Amino acid sequence: MEEQREMSFRETTLNGFVSQLSTKAPVPGGGGASALVGAVGAALGCMVGSLTVGKKRYAAVEPEIRALMDRSLALQDELLALIDGDAEAFAPLAAAYALPSATEEEKAHKAEVMAVVLRDACDVPMKIMDACCRALELTKVFAEKGSVIAVSDAGVSAALCTAALKGASLNVYINTKAMADRALAQTLNAQADAMLAEYVPLGEEIFALVRAKLNK
Amino acid sequence: MEEQREMSFRETTLNGFVSQLSTKAPVPGGGGASALVGAVGAALGCMVGSLTVGKKRYAAVEPEIRALMDRSLALQDELLALIDGDAEAFAPLAAAYALPSATEEEKAHKAEVMAVVLRDACDVPMKIMDACCRALELTKVFAEKGSVIAVSDAGVSAALCTAALKGASLNVYINTKAMADRALAQTLNAQADAMLAEYVPLGEEIFALVRAKLNK
Numbered sequence: 008m009e010e011q012r013e014m015s016f017r018e019t020t021l022n023g024f025v026s027q028l029s030t031k032a033p034v035p036g037g038g039g040a041s042a043l044v045g046a047v048g049a050a051l052g053c054m055v056g057s058l059t060v061g062k063k064r065y066a067a068v069e070p071e072i073r074a075l076m077d078r079s080l081a082l083q084d085e086l087l088a089l090i091d092g093d094a095e096a097f098a099p100l101a102a103a104y105a106l107p108s109a110t111e112e113e114k115a116h117k118a119e120v121m122a123v124v125l126r127d128a129c130d131v132p133m134k135i136m137d138a139c140c141r142a143l144e145l146t147k148v149f150a151e152k153g154s155v156i157a158v159s160d161a162g163v164s165a166a167l168c169t170a171a172l173k174g175a176s177l178n179v180y181i182n183t184k185a186m187a188d189r190a191l192a193q194t195l196n197a198q199a200d201a202m203l204a205e206y207v208p209l210g211e212e213i214f215a216l217v218r219a220k221l222n223k
Numbered sequence: 224m225e226e227q228r229e230m231s232f233r234e235t236t237l238n239g240f241v242s243q244l245s246t247k248a249p250v251p252g253g254g255g256a257s258a259l260v261g262a263v264g265a266a267l268g269c270m271v272g273s274l275t276v277g278k279k280r281y282a283a284v285e286p287e288i289r290a291l292m293d294r295s296l297a298l299q300d301e302l303l304a305l306i307d308g309d310a311e312a313f314a315p316l317a318a319a320y321a322l323p324s325a326t327e328e329e330k331a332h333k334a335e336v337m338a339v340v341l342r343d344a345c346d347v348p349m350k351i352m353d354a355c356c357r358a359l360e361l362t363k364v365f366a367e368k369g370s371v372i373a374v375s376d377a378g379v380s381a382a383l384c385t386a387a388l389k390g391a392s393l394n395v396y397i398n399t400k401a402m403a404d405r406a407l408a409q410t411l412n413a414q415a416d417a418m419l420a421e422y423v424p425l426g427e428e429i430f431a432l433v434r435a436k437l438n439k
Contacts, residue, residue, distance in 0.1 A: 021240060021306070022233045025262045025299055029269035036270065037379035040263050044383055046241045047256050053245035054252065083241055090237070159397040163253035163390035167260055170386030173430060174379035180437035181375040196438070214389060221396035222412070 016043075016090045033101060038093035041174035042135045046086035048167030049142040053079040055153040055161045068152045075145050082145070086138050086171075093131045093178075099124045100182075118187055125182050129195055132178035136199060139172035140206045143213070150213050162217030169210030176203055232259075232306045249317060254309035257390035258351045262302035264383030265358040269295040271369040271377045284368045291361050298361070302354050302387075309347045309394075315340045316398075334403055341398050345411055348394035352415060355388035356422045359429070366429050378433030385426030392419055 016024060016035055024043070028035050035043075056076040059065045065072070103124045106117040146168060150161035179199040183192040232240060232251055240259070244251050251259075272292040275281045281288070319340045322333040362384060366377035395415040399408040 017238045018236050020234050020236055021259060021262075022303060024237060025266045025303060028263065028266040029273065029296065029299060031270065031273035037267060037376040040267055040383065041379055043237060044260050044263060044386070046237075047244065047260060050241045050244040051253055051256055054247065057245065057247035080245065083245060087238060087241060159393040160253040162393045163257055166386040166389040166393075167256065170260070170382040173382040177375040177378045177433060177437060180434065184437055184439075217393060218396065221393060221400055223400075 016094065017087045034094035034097050035090060036093070036097070037174055038132050038135065038178040039090040041132070041139075041171045041178065042086045042089040042093060044167050044174065045135060045139045045142060045171035046083045046090075048139070048164045048171055049079050049082045049086060049145070051160045051164035051167065052142060052146040052149045053083065055149040055157040055164070058157045059149075059152075059154040062154065065152075065154060071148070072153065075148055079142065079145050082138050082142050086135065086142075089131060089135050089138070092134070096124075096128045096131050100128045122186070122188060125186050126191070128182045129179050132175040132182075133195070133198065135175035136172055136179070136202050139168045139175065140202055142168045143172070143206050143210050147209065147213055150217060158217055158220055162214050162221075165210045165213035165217070169207055169214070172202065172206055172210070232310065233303045250310035250313050251306060252309070252313070252394075253390055254348050254351065254394040255306040257348070257355075257387045257394065258302045258305040258309060260383050260390065261351060261355045261358060261387035262299045262306075264355070264380045264387055265295050265299045265302060265361070267376045267380035267383065268358060268362040268365045269299065271365040271373040271380070274373045275365075275368075275370040278370065281368075281370060287364070288369065291364055295358065295361050298354050298358050302351065302358075305347060305351050305354070308350070312340075312344045312347050316344045338402070338404060341402050342407070344398045345395050348391040348398075349411070349414065351391035352388055352395070352418050355384045355391065356418055358384045359388070359422050359426050363425065363429055366433060374433055374436055378430050378437075381426045381429035381433070385423055385430070388418065388422055388426070 016039060028040060053076050056072045059072050060069050103120045106120060108114045108117045143165065146161055146164045150158065153161060176199045179195060183195050186192040232255060244256060269292050272288045275288050276285050319336045322336060324330045324333045359381065362377055362380045369377060392415045395411060399411050402408040
């Protein structure tokens with residue numbers, strides 16, 4: 008536990024992260040990768056804002072853009088922290104799966120522990136999904152009101168935040184699938200489904216808008 | 224130029240990369256971000272392979288999976304290198320845009336330089352697109368034949384590689400838009416269009432397949 012807290016993926020290099028991701032090491036995995044891509048996508052939206060503020064042409068939207076940039080920076084930080092959060096939720100999950108289940112007593116204990124760790128393991132990708140939805144809302148405004156010289160970056164931001172949202176959803180579904188409490192599993196699945204249903208089309212709409220502008 | 228070659232984004236931390244991306248610094252931008260996400264997506268496919276080899280249950284596919292993992296590692300390395308490649312193509316482009324164009328002579332010189340640097344600036348995102356297409360081909364096999372315990376990671380891989388492909392395409396389109404040679408611009412656009420038309424549906428198909436497996 009101590010060791011895990013000391014290790015922070017945020018401080019690894021791009022080379023190191025990609026390299027470790029490709030191995031069978033349990034972390035990072037799809038959840039952490041989604042969180043990173045969400046952070047990268049949010050940062051690209053923020054970059055559009057950075058290229059907008061301080062320009063006469065965009066003086067009218069500057070206060071709004073500055074406020075969105077602050078929210079974006081907070082989301083980037085949250086998503087980077089969730090890379091580690093995802094890794095920290097994995098150890099108890101792996102330990103629970105490894106619990107013995109020979110006797111009725113062991114089975115009951117294992118079921119109890121599994122219920123707790125699966126809920127925690129869903130919580131992280133759910134937070135990643137939520138942060139990606141917020142990032143997409145910001146990207147929409149950056150794409151519409153931000154500097155035209157960075158419009159392609161707003162489009163990339165939309166594509167990346169959408170993919171991170173979709174990637175994180177799979178990490179919700181794989182954990183709800185293993186839950187004994189089917190009512191809870193269905194509630195969580197419905198929450199994830201609802202975020203996908205609303206925000207994947209938004210991300211695709213922003214991307215299509217940018218592509219159309221560039222192909223004009 | 225010297226300074227640029229010394230700086231390698233592959234060696235920056237995740238924190239540092241995301242932080243610099245969010246600023247108005249010209250690099251990294253949407254091209255480099257797409258290359259990183261392609262590398263992360265490819266690495267997740269490779270992770271599925273890593274969790275497959277050495278298992279009795281998957282002995283029959285092991286030689287094929289091992290060969291795909293080697294190709295994946297090469298793609299990851301190529302995509303990480305393209306983060307720096309994208310950054311290196313930016314400086315000459317920015318310098319060309321800043322050339323004077325008051326006299327006819329200056330205009331002719333600027334047009335000549337622009338033609339060269341725009342072609343180079345398209346070349347990098349085209350390579351990123353191509354590598355993402357190759358990565359998606361690998362991910363398809365990892366998803367179909369790889370260990371079921373890592374199926375969600377194959378789905379995340381598909382989502383990320385698809386987004387990286389789409390993101391890189393915008394960096395082709397923004398540069399072809401500025402080209403004076405419209406025939407060349409249309410040829411490059413057609414190449415990018417063709418990659419999107421073939422591989423975005425493939426990525427979405429893999430993702431949908433994984434999601435369906437998890438929601439069963």
